[in-house]
Amino acid sequence: DAEITQSPRHKITETGRQVTLACHQTWNHNNMFWYRQDLGHGLRLIHYSYGVQDTNKGEVSDGYSVSRSNTEDLPLTLESAASSQTSVYFCASSDGRWHGYTFGSGTRLTVV
Amino acid sequence: AQSVTQLGSHVSVSEGALVLLRCNYSSSVPPYLFWYVQYPNQGLQLLLKYTTGATLVKGINGFEAEFKKSETSFHLTKPSAHMSDAAEYFCAVSETGNQFYFGTGTSLTVIP
Numbered sequence: 001d002a003e004i005t006q007s008p009r010h011k012i013t014e015t016g017r018q019v020t021l022a023c024h025q026t027w028n029h030n031n032m033f034w035y036r037q038d039l040g041h042g043l044r045l046i047h048y049s050y051g052v053q054d055t056n057k058g059e060v061s062d063g064y065s066v067s068r069s070n071t072e073d074l075p076l077t078l079e080s081a082a083s084s085q086t087s088v089y090f091c092a093s094s095d096g097r098w099h100g101y102t103f104g105s106g107t108r109l110t111v112v
Numbered sequence: 113a114q115s116v117t118q119l120g121s122h123v124s125v126s127e128g129a130l131v132l133l134r135c136n137y138s139s140s141v142p143p144y145l146f147w148y149v150q151y152p153n154q155g156l157q158l159l160l161k162y163t164t165g166a167t168l169v170k171g172i173n174g175f176e177a178e179f180k181k182s183e184t185s186f187h188l189t190k191p192s193a194h195m196s197d198a199a200e201y202f203c204a205v206s207e208t209g210n211q212f213y214f215g216t217g218t219s220l221t222v223i224p
Contacts, residue, residue, distance in 0.1 A: 031210055031211075033211075035214075040121075040216065041216060042202065042214050042215060042216035042217045043214040043217075045200065045211075048211065050210065060114040090155060090156070094155075094209075094210070094212075096208075096209045096210045097142055097209055098161070098163045098206075098209045100146050100148075100158045100161055100204075100212070101148075101156070101158075101212060103148075103157070104155055105153035105154060106153075106154075106155055106156045
């Protein structure tokens, strides 16, 4: 069965370190998204991609970057982790045809 | 610009009572509307969606929602709440099918 997986599920890192969160999907979806979820803010879009070599900034992209070298993966990198980036991160994918998003199970990141 | 407003960040109902979660949207074109459910420590799952056709749509677990263009609403209902319905619910809107805009979520508590 097709799936979307995120790793790790939990991560603790120190302020200033570079961190990469992985997202891998086997749906063959062109569209992939990264969101962060925080109390009182719901889901906020960080970055998204509509295909290989395509990346776009979302509403809260500062301090984050992504790259899309193949259809299956969209890793999210925190260049220099800050305590404000403590959050739960969700990856999602879609085929852009009204089927909605398929979400990963999330990565809980704590920056200390 | 697209946006979603979910009235009530927390809703409590008694087991067996009607569940009503409110969602209002803003869109410059006929929108496509979605409800997602998030159980604790899990990703989001698609509950139901409206794309075209019948304005009353049925989803999983006995939930349904009605698209009312004149009221720009897409409220989620369930006739009789069950303990297993306790979760976070998110409404989302999309104009293109490529990107979705989420509300801030409503936490549903079911009281035995």
